[in-house]
Amino acid sequence: MRLTRTLSGAEASKEVLAYYEEKSMKNWRNDAYAKVTGKAKFTDDLKFANVLHAVPVYSDYVHAELISIQSDAAAKAEGVVRVITAKDIPGSNRHGQIVRDLRILADDRIRYNGDVVAIVVANTREQAMRAAALVTVEARELPVLLDPEKALEPGAILIHEELGTNVINTHKVRRGDVDAGFKQCDLILEQKFETQFVEHAYMETEASVCRERPDGVMEVYGSMQHPFSTRRFVSQFLGVTLADVEVIGTPLGGGFGGKDDTAAIVCARTALAAKLTGRPVKMMYKRIWSMRESYKRHPYRVYYKMGVSKDGIIRAVQTKIIADGGAYCSVTPWVTWRSTVQCCGPYVVENVKCDTVGVYTNNVFTGAMRGFGSPQMNFVVEQMVEMAAEKLGMDPIAFRRKNMVRQGSVTITGQKLDNHAVAMEQVLDAVMKEIKYDEKIAKASHGAKDKDEWYGIGLAMSYRGVSLGAEGVDLCAAIINVQSDGSVLLDVGVHENGQGSESVMMLLLAEELGIDVEHIRYRRSSTSTIPDSGTTVASRGTIMGGGAVKMAAKELKTKIGPVIAPIVGGAPEQLRYEKNEIIGTTGKISFDAAMTEMFRARVFPHGYGLYQAPKVSWDEEHGQGDAYFTWVYGCQAIELTMNKVTGKVKLLNAVAAHDVGRAINPGMVEGQFFGGMAMGIGYALHEEVKMKDGKIVNTNFNTYRIPRSMDLPEMKAIIVENNDATTPTGAKSLGEPTNELMAPAIANALYHATGVRQFVLPMQHGKKKT
Amino acid sequence: MKLTVNKKEYTVEGAALEKRLVDFLRDDLDLTGAKNACDIGACGACTVLVNDQATKICPRYVKELDGASITTIEGMASPDGTLHPLQQAFLDAGAVQCGFCTPGMVLTAHAFLLKHPSPTRDQIRRSIYGNLCRCTGYQQIINAIESAAPFYQQGQQVT
Numbered sequence: 001m002r003l004t005r006t007l008s009g010a011e012a013s014k015e016v017l018a019y020y021e022e023k024s025m026k027n028w029r030n031d032a033y034a035k036v037t038g039k040a041k042f043t044d045d046l047k048f049a050n051v052l053h054a055v056p057v058y059s060d061y062v063h064a065e066l067i068s069i070q071s072d073a074a075a076k077a078e079g080v081v082r083v084i085t086a087k088d089i090p091g092s093n094r095h096g097q098i099v100r101d102l103r104i105l106a107d108d109r110i111r112y113n114g115d116v117v118a119i120v121v122a123n124t125r126e127q128a129m130r131a132a133a134l135v136t137v138e139a140r141e142l143p144v145l146l147d148p149e150k151a152l153e154p155g156a157i158l159i160h161e162e163l164g165t166n167v168i169n170t171h172k173v174r175r176g177d178v179d180a181g182f183k184q185c186d187l188i189l190e191q192k193f194e195t196q197f198v199e200h201a202y203m204e205t206e207a208s209v210c211r212e213r214p215d216g217v218m219e220v221y222g223s224m225q226h227p228f229s230t231r232r233f234v235s236q237f238l239g240v241t242l243a244d245v246e247v248i249g250t251p252l253g254g255g256f257g258g259k260d261d262t263a264a265i266v267c268a269r270t271a272l273a274a275k276l277t278g279r280p281v282k283m284m285y286k287r288i289w290s291m292r293e294s295y296k297r298h299p300y301r302v303y304y305k306m307g308v309s310k311d312g313i314i315r316a317v318q319t320k321i322i323a324d325g326g327a328y329c330s331v332t333p334w335v336t337w338r339s340t341v342q343c344c345g346p347y348v349v350e351n352v353k354c355d356t357v358g359v360y361t362n363n364v365f366t367g368a369m370r371g372f373g374s375p376q377m378n379f380v381v382e383q384m385v386e387m388a389a390e391k392l393g394m395d396p397i398a399f400r401r402k403n404m405v406r407q408g409s410v411t412i413t414g415q416k417l418d419n420h421a422v423a424m425e426q427v428l429d430a431v432m433k434e435i436k437y438d439e440k441i442a443k444a445s446h447g448a449k450d451k452d453e454w455y456g457i458g459l460a461m462s463y464r465g466v467s468l469g470a471e472g473v474d475l476c477a478a479i480i481n482v483q484s485d486g487s488v489l490l491d492v493g494v495h496e497n498g499q500g501s502e503s504v505m506m507l508l509l510a511e512e513l514g515i516d517v518e519h520i521r522y523r524r525s526s527t528s529t530i531p532d533s534g535t536t537v538a539s540r541g542t543i544m545g546g547g548a549v550k551m552a553a554k555e556l557k558t559k560i561g562p563v564i565a566p567i568v569g570g571a572p573e574q575l576r577y578e579k580n581e582i583i584g585t586t587g588k589i590s591f592d593a594a595m596t597e598m599f600r601a602r603v604f605p606h607g608y609g610l611y612q613a614p615k616v617s618w619d620e621e622h623g624q625g626d627a628y629f630t631w632v633y634g635c636q637a638i639e640l641t642m643n644k645v646t647g648k649v650k651l652l653n654a655v656a657a658h659d660v661g662r663a664i665n666p667g668m669v670e671g672q673f674f675g676g677m678a679m680g681i682g683y684a685l686h687e688e689v690k691m692k693d694g695k696i697v698n699t700n701f702n703t704y705r706i707p708r709s710m711d712l713p714e715m716k717a718i719i720v721e722n723n724d725a726t727t728p729t730g731a732k733s734l735g736e737p738t739n740e741l742m743a744p745a746i747a748n749a750l751y752h753a754t755g756v757r758q759f760v761l762p763m764q765h766g767k768k769k770t
Numbered sequence: 771m772k773l774t775v776n777k778k779e780y781t782v783e784g785a786a787l788e789k790r791l792v793d794f795l796r797d798d799l800d801l802t803g804a805k806n807a808c809d810i811g812a813c814g815a816c817t818v819l820v821n822d823q824a825t826k827i828c829p830r831y832v833k834e835l836d837g838a839s840i841t842t843i844e845g846m847a848s849p850d851g852t853l854h855p856l857q858q859a860f861l862d863a864g865a866v867q868c869g870f871c872t873p874g875m876v877l878t879a880h881a882f883l884l885k886h887p888s889p890t891r892d893q894i895r896r897s898i899y900g901n902l903c904r905c906t907g908y909q910q911i912i913n914a915i916e917s918a919a920p921f922y923q924q925g926q927q928v929t
Contacts, residue, residue: 251868675904
């Protein structure tokens with residue numbers, strides 16, 4: 001590989017791209033061969049001798065006090081080995097990343113229709129399913145709370161009595177003086193918006209296989225994006241130490257934020273079944289169980305008030321955000337925190353009062369999903385700015401330019417954006433130019449009466465804080481273990497969710513060591529070999545994992561230098577690592593031979609790297625702080641037509657530009673663009689988890705409609721690179737930003753087509769009277 | 771009854787006849803490329819070729835398929851491991867992310883290109899309508915199929 005560490009930033013990126021193109025490696029990933037040949041072994045593909053099969057048992061209740069579970073008939077059914085209820089749990093049945101309110105098996109109450117009351121373990125899955133139908137539940141029904149605003153009313157029944165409230169959390173932003181701000185305004189707009197429950201719809205459902213090893217360690221294979229969290233759930237559930245559980249990386253068939261709590265719970269139940277039966281146990285979720293039980297994207301109700309002066313400046317924003325957390329807390333406080341911090345979109349507003357509340361209800365619980373609280377707010381803000389501009393008689397783009405964040409701007413939480421390139425206008429310009437926005441907006445139909453088919457174009461833009469921000473502890477580890485023949489083992493604490501993180505880590509290491517990527521093997525990840533590096537969520541994989549790889553390579557070189565410098569000449573720290581060689585002032589040695597020399601010298605070429613995200617701060621009382629250590633900027637636009645008679649919307653063409661800092665694997669970067677945009681289109685137009693009396697009615701792909709190929713337009717990705725000084729690799733985030741803009745872009749395009757605004761998701765375009 | 775899977779003939783008897791084809795392939799033959807993801811033929815993750823027709827097999831039973839010739843994803847590459855040009859196109863186009871839909875997607879595209887070696891982009895988009903993918907937005911999958919078409923235009927017999 002002709003890359004060296006001396007190349008950095010955008011320059012290196014072009015070099016990387018040229019290198020891939022030359023070798024047909026633009027889209028290289030280490031697991032693609034296995035995946036395209038069917039060799040990749042996902043959880044349900046794993047086979048263990050003597051394995052048992054476990055299935056969950058649900059009740060018909062939505063909210064009820066549990067009296068008893070009768071499982072005798074099931075236990076006696078053909079092939080059944082064991083029926084497990086909460087009474088069998090050796091450890092704790094109280095779980096949760098923030099509030100420990102989640103029961104892995106219902107013990108006191110049923111709080112939503114997806115609560116599991118028992119596990120049936122049998123020789124075959126069919127036998128387990130047949131027996132599961134024989135388990136009966138006796139319970140006393142309780143009043144059912146499905147409306148978050150009713151759940152906040154005094155006297156409402158408490159879903160978790162011990163907490164004394166149905167409020168999960170509150171957040172706020174206080175900036176300036178909104179009352180004074182509104183007084184300066186020539187125009188005040190108020191609008192209510194509502195969004196829906198959304199299913200992640202990962203193609204692979206939750207699954208786990210567990211077996212107890214001869215040494216007593218519980219080995220956990222499973223479909224999850226958070227091995228360390230899974231390990232915590234399993235160890236606490238079994239009442240054993242963290243070292244007694246090993247969660248082993250398994251190819252993941254999609255996560256999108258959804259394979260966290262629910263995936264961990266499924267693993268914990270499977271582990272318990274393996275422990276109690278002494279045999280390997282597999283639990284593979286049917287789609288209908290997955291969609292019934294797994295957590296969703298939060299539905300929001302947003303009351304938004306925006307005040308502007310006639311010169312086109314947003315003077316004040318006041319908003320109340322109500323998020324339905326469903327039956328359990330999960331990560332509702334973190335999701336709603338991001339919504340709070342980003343409640344004004346990428347605009348500078350001097351006077352802001354934002355109050356956010358997460359609420360318990362008896363609906364399916366809600367948690368992390370790609371976007372994490374931003375898709376809801378962008379749907380609101382990017383329409384509000386256009387509505388305000390129109391009322392002022394201003395061009396909405398000009399209005400945006402007047403208010404958007406720029407280099408050195410101060411955000412609504414008081415953070416000065418001066419440590420990275422503020423690329424808001426750059427991405428906006430890139431999208432407008434590519435899609436020819438100015439030319440096309442002039443052709444929009446605006447609901448013209450003389451046309452049967454209306455045309456519209458719309459765009460939306462956002463900024464987004466990178467990684468966890470003040471939400472959580474943000475560090476990641478990497479281990480490089482070079483062998484005596486020069487082959488390299490790499491282990492990083494981020495998880496391969498399907499996005500290609502392993503490949504990116506390998507490419508970065510190849511670049512650091514100046515070796516071909518084929519020299520590197522990515523170790524099958526295990527929670528027992530590397531420090532807990534947190535979750536592969538929040539679009540933090542590349543930024544955190546890449547940082548750790550870079551630090552580990554740095555440490556490795558401090559070991560290589562003193563041994564190899566005397567052979568090739570020059571100072572240890574001045575060696576160059578290029579084209580599979582280590583080069584000094586007087587000579588050079590192949591990387592492989594150098595590693596043999598290292599072993600001869602009894603210096604192991606082993607590097608450990610830890611990357612900790614730069615400091616962030618948050619003052620909960622005043623809702624102010626440096627919320628994130630750096631930010632990304634994105635803009636998306638879409639063209640569409642709507643048939644006036646049928647209401648049918650046809651998407652014609654979509655363009656997105658995102659500043660990614662640096663694109664390490666450009667093909668995979670584009671894949672994140674397209675996948676995120678597609679999911680955003682589903683969010684805008686098609687997807688909604690429908691509830692009837694607290695029970696989900698659409699639990700499979702025939703009734704829950706994710707975008708199919710024909711639902712989507714051709715998409716164009718514009719990768720903007722402003723090497724980020726705050727990150728070791730220059731790379732930033734992309735997974736989530738791509739998913740947070742299509743709903744408002746489509747809403748704006750539909751408005752320009754029809755003259756009708758969209759305040760509810762999914763958009764009711766076909767049903768609206770026009 | 772007889773069933774040919776990836777050019778190898780099997781005699782199937784007894785309880786195996788009552789199985790769904792997807793379970794038979796996965797459990798009895800350890801061909802796990804075909805996935806279970808919806809059980810109702812809505813997502814296409816279980817797609818294999820039945821007599822060169824792309825077929826969602828989760829609702830199909832072994833006993834219905836007497837004498838059929840099945841090609842699974844495991845039968846696409848050469849015995850020496852060299853990828854079929856369509857598989858290679860998926861790699862080169864970046865069409866693989868989580869990979870769960872990939873086997874069904876490749877086989878659906880293969881059956882389509884066998885019949886339509888010179889498709890338009892719209893026809894390609896239409897051809898994978900029955901196969902769901904949550905990761906890619908289909909864009910790079912469509913690119914892959916488009917770039918593999920010239921191979922089929924040469925009239926190559928494959929697999």
